[in-house]
Amino acid sequence: MKILTSKFTLVILSGLFLASSAWAGFDITRMTTVVDDQSGSYTVTKSGRLEAGQFTGTSLTEFNDFHPGDGDQEASLTGVVSKQTSRGNGQISTTADGAFVLASISGSMDVSFTGLNIMADDQGVELKGAVTVNDTTYDAAELPDGVAAVLRRVFWLTRR
Numbered sequence: 339m340k341i342l343t344s345k346f347t348l349v350i351l352s353g354l355f356l357a358s359s360a361w362a363g364f365d366i367t368r369m370t371t372v373v374d375d376q377s378g379s380y381t382v383t384k385s386g387r388l389e390a391g392q393f394t395g396t397s398l399t400e401f402n403d404f405h406p407g408d409g410d411q412e413a414s415l416t417g418v419v420s421k422q423t424s425r426g427n428g429q430i431s432t433t434a435d436g437a438f439v440l441a442s443i444s445g446s447m448d449v450s451f452t453g454l455n456i457m458a459d460d461q462g463v464e465l466k467g468a469v470t471v472n473d474t475t476y477d478a479a480e481l482p483d484g485v486a487a488v489l490r491r492v493f494w495l496t497r498r
Contacts, residue, residue, distance in 0.1 A: 363388065363390070364388045364389070365385070366384070366386050366387070366395070367383075368383075369383045372495070374404060376405050378414055379401075379403075379404055380402065380404045380415075381402075382397055383397065384396070391426055391427070392424070392425070392426035393425040394423070394425075395423055396420065397496065398419075398420050399420075401416055401419075401438055402416060403415075403416055406488055406491040406495060407487075407491065413440050414440075414442075415439070415440055415441075415488070415492065416438060416439050417436065417437050417438020417439055417449075418437060418438065419434055419438065419492065421434045422434075430457075432455070433455055433456070434453075435451065435454070436449075436451055436454075437449070438450075440488060442484070447485065448470075448471070449469065449471050449489075451468065451470065451478075452468075454466070455467050458497040462490065462494070463493045463494050465481075465490070465493070469481055469489070471485055
């Protein structure tokens with residue numbers, strides 16, 4: 339009888355521990371560096387809080403002559419992008435601020451944005467907001483094709 343009572347007590351205590359820990363929050367910090375075949379790189383530092391099925395956090399991505407596409411002739415990025423993300427209840431909200439130089443064989447462009455909304459899923463990346471390219475401001479839906487493709491690729495690569 340004593341063994342049965344001990345097992346029952348252990349099961350109850352384990353259940354209480356698991357039930358109480360299901361509501362525990364976690365602080366998360368992660369740093370990842372990616373190096374491309376041309377020795378360009380980017381480093382993402384993410385931090386945030388996961389609590390009761392909700393995540394809120396920030397990330398800072400630093401690009402150093404990173405080539406987001408394939409091949410030696412592709413454009414490269416040098417600069418910084420920061421993002422704020424909230425996720426929970428099946429919804430995700432991400433906004434980004436950034437400034438970088440996009441260099442290609444046809445020249446370079448200064449690209450910047452503040453409060454750019456990003457929606458990334460298995461279907462791709464959608465951008466909403468304003469983006470400035472060489473002192474000209476565009477609606478994100480009307481960006482020059484090359485800039486739009488690079489931005490979508492960058493946000494796809496750094497989405498997690």
